Amino acid sequence: MKISVITVSFNSAKTIRQTIESVLTQDYPDLEYIVIDGASKDGTVDILKSFGDKIKFISEPDKGIYDALNKGVKMATGDVIGTIGGDDFYPNNQVISHIAKAFEDNKTDAVYGDKQYVNLGDDQTIVRYWRSGEYVRENWLKGWMPPHLSFYLKKSAFEKYGYYITDFTCSGDYELMLRMLYKNNLSASYLPEVVMTMRNGGTSTASWKHRYRANMEDRRAWAINNLKPHWYTLWMKPIAKIGQLFMKS
Numbered sequence: 001m002k003i004s005v006i007t008v009s010f011n012s013a014k015t016i017r018q019t020i021e022s023v024l025t026q027d028y029p030d031l032e033y034i035v036i037d038g039a040s041k042d043g044t045v046d047i048l049k050s051f052g053d054k055i056k057f058i059s060e061p062d063k064g065i066y067d068a069l070n071k072g073v074k075m076a077t078g079d080v081i082g083t084i085g086g087d088d089f090y091p092n093n094q095v096i097s098h099i100a101k102a103f104e105d106n107k108t109d110a111v112y113g114d115k116q117y118v119n120l121g122d123d124q125t126i127v128r129y130w131r132s133g134e135y136v137r138e139n140w141l142k143g144w145m146p147p148h149l150s151f152y153l154k155k156s157a158f159e160k161y162g163y164y165i166t167d168f169t170c171s172g173d174y175e176l177m178l179r180m181l182y183k184n185n186l187s188a189s190y191l192p193e194v195v196m197t198m199r200n201g202g203t204s205t206a207s208w209k210h211r212y213r214a215n216m217e218d219r220r221a222w223a224i225n226n227l228k229p230h231w232y233t234l235w236m237k238p239i240a241k242i243g244q245l246f247m248k249s
Helices: 014-025 044-050 065-077 094-108 137-142 155-161 172-183 208-224 233-245
Strands: 001-008 031-037 058-059 080-083 110-119 122-130 151-154 190-201
Touching: 001 014, 001 065, 001 094, 001 110, 001 137, 014 031, 014 044, 014 080, 031 044, 031 065, 031 080, 044 058, 044 233, 058 065, 065 172, 080 155, 094 110, 094 190, 122 233, 137 151, 137 233, 151 155, 208 233
Parallel strands: 001 031, 001 080, 031 058, 110 190
Antiparallel strands: 080 151, 110 122, 110 151
C-alpha cells in the first residue's frame, strides 16, 4: 500500500523544515511526499529545493488552501492520502506505518487518530489533546468530527465522491469528511494514538471571528449535501473542543 502525504504551505520557512524532516524520517517504505506551496517569498522554496528529489513540490499562486489540497490530491499516486500542515510535525517516526497497518487490519476506507497541540516555540508542552474515539456514524449529529490532520482516506474515495470544495475558507475539510463518512457512509477505523502534533494558531482556530465563520460554513456543509443536523449539532461542535484543553494524553 502506497501512502501519499500532502503539505500545503505559504511563507512557512520558520517551521517547514521540521515538518519535512518528520515526514522523511518515517519508517514506512512506500511513502510519497508532496508539497504544494503558494508562491512563498520568505525562503520556503529554497528549503523545499534543498531536499532534492526526496519530495515532490510545486510553488505557484493558488485560490486558497482547498484549491492547493486538490492539486496535491490529483498529483498523488498513493492508494491512501493524508495531510500535514506546514507548521506541524509527526510525534514519532512510526505514524505512517501504524496508519498503514490500521488500513490493512480493518479494511476500511478511512483511518484517523488523535491530535495534540503545542505552542509556537515550545514543542514539548502539550496544551490541548484531541482524543477522537471510536467511529460511530451517529456522532456526527452530536457535533463530532475526526481531526482532519489525523485523517487518511483512500484516493479512490476522492475519485468517486469528489474533492475539496474550493470556495470554503476554513471548513472545507469538515465538509469533505462529512460527505465521505456521513453522507456516503464510507467505513472508518480509529487508531488510538497521537498521529499529529499541531502548533496553535491554525486557520480555523485563529480567532472568535474565524470560529463564527467556521460555524456558518459548517452549516453550509450540511446544506449542500442535503443533510439535516439536529438543532444543537453545530453548537456542540465547538463546545466539544473545550474539553480538549483539560484532556491528558
